[in-house]
Amino acid sequence: MADNARSVAVISLGGTIAMTTQTDGGATPTLSADDLVAAVPGLASTGIHVEVHDFRRLPGASLAFSDLLELAVTVETLTVDGVVITQGTDTIEETAYLLDLVTGGDMPIVVTGAMRTASMAGADGPANVLAAVRVAASAEARGQGCVVVFGEEIHAARWVRKTHATSPTAFTSYPGPIGYVAEERVRIMTRPGPLPTFDPRYTSAARTAIATIGLGDDGTVLQAIGEHVQGLVVAAFGAGHVPMACVDALTDLAKSMPVVLATRTGAGPVLQRTYGFPGSESDLLARGLISANTLDPVKARILLQLLLMTSHDKDEVAQSFSTFS
Known part of the structure; x- marks a missing residue:
């Protein structure tokens, strides 16, 4: 096979894929990267050399920006053909996009995980790891940036979303996967263009948040959140x-910090000039809000966080959102 003699590093961060059921009935991360790789049927027959690294042993919900930035620096030092990162699915869509923004070069970086623990019937971790290793070792995946491999589908980090709390097919993309793994072959169907990247070694502290607008919001919660974020x-x-009652609060916030306007729908762009009522997209953009364009709120927050951590001012944030999204 074409993947023979290639080398892949598997880096474990913890998560459901590394969890087993404890005596109290709850699942916690207990498996090492060696344990995960040893449990993958058929991996040895691929001819791919796998080296393993235990980086963290945390639930996906407890990973922090500092963990991922340190991981990005570590990845850049590895002398392998590709990297597989296993972690909890709670934050895969965020960590994959963050890694896409802070790693460069052509080496494939693949993030995967599992929806079922290793103790459960039909555990999906081994199959996901095998597919991820194949993708990381493949020439086809070079130059694709960071991708998520789940259920033998290959998703671009910038588009992937977790859309179900428990299903093994929880990860989807709009407009769709960029490729598949089938009959032991990696098949890339779409090639997204490259994104600019940030240097993960030079960052400072920043705090950002997502405020989801709901029926009847009056701006009070927006103002409260604004007191604690940059x-x-x-x-x-x-x-x-947004409701008309939120307009004044957002106008005030946009004067003091970058406020990014995204859609909560999960797909599609923020419009520019279709609607003109108070609280419409054209009204809010005219008041200084920054369009997320096609980035969903979760991805928009990752980009905003990195921009603020690398000392971009409001005008630079606006220009970057135009470029990155």
């Missing part, structure tokens, strides 16, 4: 709309 993502209705 940047805010607004997950608005539809194509970028």
Whole structure:
């Protein structure tokens, strides 16, 4: 096979894929990277050399920006053909996009995990690891940036979302996967263009948040959140709309910090000029909010966080959102 003699590093961060059921009935991360790799049927027959690294042993919900930035620096030092990162699915869509923004070069970086613990019937971790290793070792995946491999589908980090709390097919993309693993072959169907990257070694502290707009919001919660952050993502209705009662609060916040306007729908762009009522997308953009364009709120917050951690001012944040999204 074409993957023979290639080398892949498997780096474990913990998560469901590394969890086993304890005596109290709850699942916690207990398996090492060696344990995960040893449990993968058929991996040895691929001819791919696998080296393992235990980096963290945490639930996905407890990973922090500092963990991922340190991981990115570590990845850049590895002399392998590709990297597989196993972690909890709670934050895969966030960590994959963050890694996409802070790693460069052509080496494939693949993030995967599992929806079922290793103790459960039909555990999906071994199959996901095997597919991820194949993708990381493949020439086809070079230059794709960071991708998520789940259920033998290959998703671009910038598009992937977790759309179900428990299903083994929880990860989807709009407009769809960029490729598949089938009959032991990696098949890439779409090639997203490259993104600019940040240097993960030079960052400072920043705090950002997502405020999801709901029916009847009056701006009080927005104002409260604004007192504790340096940047805010607004997950608005539809194509970028909020209640009229929120307009004054958002206008004030946009004067003091970057406020990014995203849609809470999960797919589609924030419009620019279709609607003109108070609280519409054109009204909010005219008041200084920054369009997330096609980035969903979760991804928009990752980008905003990195921009603020690398000392970008409001005008630079606006320009970057135009470039990155």
